[in-house]
Amino acid sequence: MDNLFILLLLPVLSALLLCFVKEASRAKWIALVGALLSLGVAVPFLIKFVPDATLQFEQNWLWIASLGVHFHIGIDGISLPLVLLTNVLVPLIIIASFEKKYTGSYYALVSFMQAGLLLVFVAQDAFSFYVGWELALIPIYFICGLWGSGDRIRVNLKFFVYTFLGSLFMLVALIFLYNQGTTRSLEWNSLVTLNLPEAAQRWIFWAFFLAFAIKIPIFPFHTWQPDTYTHAPAGGSMLLAGIMLKMGVYGLIRWLLPIAPFAVLSYSHILMLLCTIGIVYASIIAFKQQDAKRLIAYSSIAHVGLIAAGVFSWQAEGLQGAVLQMVNHGLSVVGLFFIIDLLESRTGTRDLAEWGGFAKQMPVLAAFFLIILMGAIGLPLTNGFIGEFLLLKGIFDYGVWFAAFGGLTLILGAVYMLRFYQKAMLGPLSTAHTTVPDVKGHEVLLLTIIVFFTLFLGVWPKAILHLSEASVTNLLNQIKF
Amino acid sequence: MGAIITLSILGILLLYLGLFQAKNALLPVTLVGLLVALGFIFSLWNTDAVPLFNGMVVFDRFALAFSALCILVTGLILLLSKAYFRSISEHIAEYYCLIIFSLTGALLVNSYHNFAMLFIGIEIMSVALYILVGIRKSDFSSNEAALKYFLMGAFSTGFLLFGITLMYGASGTFDISGLRDYVMSAQPISPLFYGGILLMLCGLCFKIGAAPFHFWTPDVYDGAPILITAFMSTVVKIASFVGFLRLFGTVLLPLDAFWTPILLTITVVTLFVGNISALLQTSFKRMMAYSSISHAGYMLFAIVSIGPSSASSILVYATAYALASVVAFATLIVVKRKTGSDQFESFNGLGKTQPLLAFVLTVAMLSLAGIPLTAGFIGKFMMFNNVMGNYNIMLLILAAISAAIAVYYYLHVVVNMYFKEDANNPSNPLHLSASYKVVLAVAVMLTLLLGIYPDVLITLL
Numbered sequence: 001m002d003n004l005f006i007l008l009l010l011p012v013l014s015a016l017l018l019c020f021v022k023e024a025s026r027a028k029w030i031a032l033v034g035a036l037l038s039l040g041v042a043v044p045f046l047i048k049f050v051p052d053a054t055l056q057f058e059q060n061w062l063w064i065a066s067l068g069v070h071f072h073i074g075i076d077g078i079s080l081p082l083v084l085l086t087n088v089l090v091p092l093i094i095i096a097s098f099e100k101k102y103t104g105s106y107y108a109l110v111s112f113m114q115a116g117l118l119l120v121f122v123a124q125d126a127f128s129f130y131v132g133w134e135l136a137l138i139p140i141y142f143i144c145g146l147w148g149s150g151d152r153i154r155v156n157l158k159f160f161v162y163t164f165l166g167s168l169f170m171l172v173a174l175i176f177l178y179n180q181g182t183t184r185s186l187e188w189n190s191l192v193t194l195n196l197p198e199a200a201q202r203w204i205f206w207a208f209f210l211a212f213a214i215k216i217p218i219f220p221f222h223t224w225q226p227d228t229y230t231h232a233p234a235g236g237s238m239l240l241a242g243i244m245l246k247m248g249v250y251g252l253i254r255w256l257l258p259i260a261p262f263a264v265l266s267y268s269h270i271l272m273l274l275c276t277i278g279i280v281y282a283s284i285i286a287f288k289q290q291d292a293k294r295l296i297a298y299s300s301i302a303h304v305g306l307i308a309a310g311v312f313s314w315q316a317e318g319l320q321g322a323v324l325q326m327v328n329h330g331l332s333v334v335g336l337f338f339i340i341d342l343l344e345s346r347t348g349t350r351d352l353a354e355w356g357g358f359a360k361q362m363p364v365l366a367a368f369f370l371i372i373l374m375g376a377i378g379l380p381l382t383n384g385f386i387g388e389f390l391l392l393k394g395i396f397d398y399g400v401w402f403a404a405f406g407g408l409t410l411i412l413g414a415v416y417m418l419r420f421y422q423k424a425m426l427g428p429l430s431t432a433h434t435t436v437p438d439v440k441g442h443e444v445l446l447l448t449i450i451v452f453f454t455l456f457l458g459v460w461p462k463a464i465l466h467l468s469e470a471s472v473t474n475l476l477n478q479i480k481f
Numbered sequence: 482m483g484a485i486i487t488l489s490i491l492g493i494l495l496l497y498l499g500l501f502q503a504k505n506a507l508l509p510v511t512l513v514g515l516l517v518a519l520g521f522i523f524s525l526w527n528t529d530a531v532p533l534f535n536g537m538v539v540f541d542r543f544a545l546a547f548s549a550l551c552i553l554v555t556g557l558i559l560l561l562s563k564a565y566f567r568s569i570s571e572h573i574a575e576y577y578c579l580i581i582f583s584l585t586g587a588l589l590v591n592s593y594h595n596f597a598m599l600f601i602g603i604e605i606m607s608v609a610l611y612i613l614v615g616i617r618k619s620d621f622s623s624n625e626a627a628l629k630y631f632l633m634g635a636f637s638t639g640f641l642l643f644g645i646t647l648m649y650g651a652s653g654t655f656d657i658s659g660l661r662d663y664v665m666s667a668q669p670i671s672p673l674f675y676g677g678i679l680l681m682l683c684g685l686c687f688k689i690g691a692a693p694f695h696f697w698t699p700d701v702y703d704g705a706p707i708l709i710t711a712f713m714s715t716v717v718k719i720a721s722f723v724g725f726l727r728l729f730g731t732v733l734l735p736l737d738a739f740w741t742p743i744l745l746t747i748t749v750v751t752l753f754v755g756n757i758s759a760l761l762q763t764s765f766k767r768m769m770a771y772s773s774i775s776h777a778g779y780m781l782f783a784i785v786s787i788g789p790s791s792a793s794s795i796l797v798y799a800t801a802y803a804l805a806s807v808v809a810f811a812t813l814i815v816v817k818r819k820t821g822s823d824q825f826e827s828f829n830g831l832g833k834t835q836p837l838l839a840f841v842l843t844v845a846m847l848s849l850a851g852i853p854l855t856a857g858f859i860g861k862f863m864m865f866n867n868v869m870g871n872y873n874i875m876l877l878i879l880a881a882i883s884a885a886i887a888v889y890y891y892l893h894v895v896v897n898m899y900f901k902e903d904a905n906n907p908s909n910p911l912h913l914s915a916s917y918k919v920v921l922a923v924a925v926m927l928t929l930l931l932g933i934y935p936d937v938l939i940t941l942l
Binding site for chain 1: 793847852853854858859862865866869874877878880882884885888889892896899900901934935936939940
């Protein structure tokens, strides 16, 4: 049961099945069973994985012979945490949508997107990578457009065109790489051994960087993100922030660093600067937000800014922190969006000014919320702490000042997150919301799972770190100048 | 040759069927004729191609593959035609006959080995179309389109003929191999020949609708009956490209230093003129017309960077484009029948009322936009790859920007179908006849098949 192809195929099959399910009550259960099946298939990979630097569970077929394109998939220590993250989060996201009465097509799109995301994380051939990259984009476009709110059409189109432009630049770079070397190939193995000249590396870098930076998003390519997160339905925001932005960070680690190392190194000051600006700027803006979803959207920019800075720091700690923090951020952001969504569905608003005092009405939620929030802030014994510590250690080794400003994320994060908690949970209860019921049933289940992971990874981060350690070290050693 | 003869006889036969009022037999007879023609093409597939009839035509794989594509697309278009032609004209036999004649011309263009045949092929193809565009006699825009098309077509023919003449003057031959020998051996090459290249370039750019010779395209595509537009933007465009490719790939290849900068400029201008104008349209039909200009720009990539893989990449791109266009125009016919308009608004709510039709059109739009796992992506990938092999990255970056513009307007119709409600009469369902379902299913399945496993087509040439 460690066939990687089956892991990719399952969500596609479940998506095809879900296309024909009209009733909401049946669709959600089929979707959940499908997602749990995927999770079940993913678990053996974790068990059988040998935490060394090799590529495992490899499958390689010639796909388009005339173009020399392979369908090459495999898992190493950097992909495995993200594959697991995807397979854990998708069932949670489906559970989070349980009360929405979505039809089968919604869940079909979620499953389809899962397939695209998984392909991105396991692809060892840039063609497959690009296919997964685009396939993840189409479903989320429809999810946001069909079930989103407000000015969703304009926002959604901006999001799509923006990210598509980035992808096209990546495609141009890939085609350039395809034409280098003696044999036309897009396999990772051959791309990293190209030893591109300096000038080529420089523009390859920008083409890739644009694609990844838009997706992540790194300042100043983030302008689509707050609007899209806000207008997307809750499940869409979770997919976008929880999993999709990891595609960008993963792309940085897997493709950008090894292919254009010289360019990354020579631009590293600019990159660190952009990331640091993003961290500080987004944190300050997050503080001013009245819309809870926008607040999390901006906090997300700050968090991933730190992750990206960790990647560009070119230190083992930084990369390790990035891998761990991608998982942590995925978990906590899904938890936070879920809490916002259930508060919104109970009160009819996301405006912080109209919230307040819910802790008295919903003590259980308040406890869950506090733990997830602490994880997002990075309190010791929660998952965020280890991740941010490693990231900052990596950045510190790169440059003290970057670490000093990047470290502001801890302080500013605490400020806006605690303000968020205070506005929502503490203070006097608004007279309009005196009868909000506490969390129940599947909501408790979802929050429990997230809280469990928050604490578990906080106490035992090695669960993730030992998976990626050898691969990260190997990657850093392998990069040639 | 069997295919061309079959089609010529078929055209005349159709006229007789019209004369004897056998309207119900028209479509079956045409389809049988097309199948016979396809059979002739496949029978020649593995034979050695030699120029026939004193070097007039040659049925090499290149010609055969594109001819098969043209016949296939014509078949798909004609399958959509039954109810459509009856609704706009009494003389449906003439429709079938003219389309078949035009197809015959296209096949000649695909297989020319002598400039005389190129010219005759283009004329047969075009003259039939001049009539078809204006066949709705009482419709003002149809008349205007026909006149415009005729005048512009006559101009371009003039350019083409003058170009051929100058080349003949320099080399003393109409034959493609003779011209190639001249280009390889003559020292120096006569200035007349260069003039000929330029004039032929103008004439062919008119035919494929490349900027700045594109001005007829939107009005003519808009004014013509939808199915004729579909035929023009697919079969005629493919054949013109094949003519283009054969001329530049065999004869003018050694002179690429001369014509490449010109064609490069034309390509870039075509890309942006097409895409930016398409962006501003409110009518789906006009959007398709302008976007066809930009697709001509992408197909020109293969000629700008002419090489061994040019033919297969044009084949893939043209197939992808033709399949997607057939779907788009078929959907437009259905939608227009219901709402009476070809504006984007007519597509509102289609995702709810006709989920399958909306899905099919979405796949077509994604293919046109070049999203992976559709044929359009493979086409774009191969085109981009051609250019990268020979040229600089700047052109590709421009192409990437223009593709991002394109995705904006292709998604426009998707937005209308899925994200907007039908305000008019959502209760009135659209009726899809069986032949429509067949055409849409075939086109979409081929689009996805080529997107997932393109080797079936790439390895043909």
